[in-house]
Amino acid sequence: MGYTLAIDTSSYVLTLAISAEKKIVGEVMTNIKKNHSLRLMPAIDQLMKDVGISANQLERIVVAEGPGSYTGVRIAVTTAKSLAWSLNIPLVGVSSLELMVQTGRYFNGYTVPIVDARRGQVFTSLYKSEHNRMVEIHEDRLRMLGEWLEQLKEVGGPILFVGQDLDLHSEEIRVVLGDQAVFAPHAMSLPRGGELAALGYEKEAVQSVHTFVPRYLRLAEAEAKWQSEQQKVRESND
């Protein structure tokens, strides 16, 4: 039987899981500020040993593709695409935000993931539980939190907020949304490798492993600056 390996290092959390079809046979999760690049492959090696399988028994790699920490996402994506390519097996990318909102599967209402992106911005989206599955209503994007909350006011009904960065923003969310806002407890706010494996089991594999890249949802700072300068030059030429 073939196994799925799922990995996520898009935040401080390092999590991975091995599943056999729908059954999770092993999972690891740490929530500490330690180097993912150093720890990811030893963690994979150890979990594989613990569940007693070798690399050639893997038949699918699932990775959380971002948004999140640029470096963190790159570590998981590079590892995942190198494994998938060199083992010649399918690779599945799952949004890091979609992974987070799985907490809301049995919540009667909407779920909003929050990943802090500094300067009042957040990586976020809007999901709703339908028949115990999370359905995307508004896509993953970089948004100004203030404007986003005004927009969320209009959806009606309770909204479950999930994410490790909630402590930074819960005050502002409460001020705007009042009782409409519900906050997931810490224990349910961390991404889980097992959920990632389950999501990846249902999703289509990527067409091309080679061209698979992280979903940054934001240009590199130098690139954004350069583009806005080009824009200014174009405008002054008009």
Next chain:
Amino acid sequence: MKNNELILAIETSCDETSAAVIKNGEEILSNIVSSQIESHKRFGGVVPEIASRHHVEQITLIIEEAMKEAEVAFQDLSAVAVTEGPGLVGALLIGVNAAKAIAFAHDLPLIGVHHIAGHIYANQLVHKLQFPLLTLVVSGGHTELVYMEKDGSFEIIGETRDDAVGEAYDKVARTLGLPYPGGPHIDKMAHEGKPTYDLPRAWLEQDSFDFSFSGLKSSVINNLHNKKQRGEEVIPEDLAASFQESVIEVLVTKTKKAQEQYGVAQVLLAGGVAANKGLRSELQRVFEPSEVELLIPPLNLCTDNAAMIGAAASIKFKQKKFATYDLNGNPGLDLENQ
């Protein structure tokens, strides 16, 4: 059965994504280099975040190309090697994590390589090395004289105290309004001009093999500035020639002195600035009449490439100095104690 030692090598320390397959530490079966320079040009230098993004886009594609060109499969490989440092940390991480994944997937030994060891061992891909030897390492990030008593042993007997040679070239080029990367432009201009400007040479203490280029760089900038203020004409070609003459005189004189003091029979040139024509010909002029053998790698092995990493890795393979899965990108990796 593996009759030959075949090493898959990966290099992503700066703005080149490269993979190579090296046979027995000296024969290049493939050496694929994907340069990002076109992308960084508009910023006037390498932007680390953008370099990292490009590496992720390219990494498996370049490795596949290297293996296809070499006509080897994973089961033919003896080991996977990768640049561990120094370099841009985010860029190093891509190569390191790709190498670890491949080593894990195919149960291959993993080897971490020092980037400068790679530059030195690039010479092994063209000529047999004879120890003890001396290498002048010159690049955008390094200016070092490295003494090697035997394979895998590195002693830095001199290094820059401020700017690396390549850095000084780029800064002077920028002052002269030349596009990035400026080194090759200065080299070219220098050949069209005459060294008429009186620029300083930093010899430092009498017995020191260290270098310093920041004073020279400032002197060029001041010269240009003062002349412009006085409305005097500056001949850029002559200024480039004067700058290049000062750099090369110090580099070559110190190399020659170190060669004599350490009594080595082989002197190697290594690193990106080894592409500099002025430096190459001056070294040849100085060492050709002597017994000393001078090795200068071809241009494509001077700039960053994975073949040189594979050549250096071969030494560690023979010494069974393997890395574990906690190998990490190390921007400050020490050459002498790796």
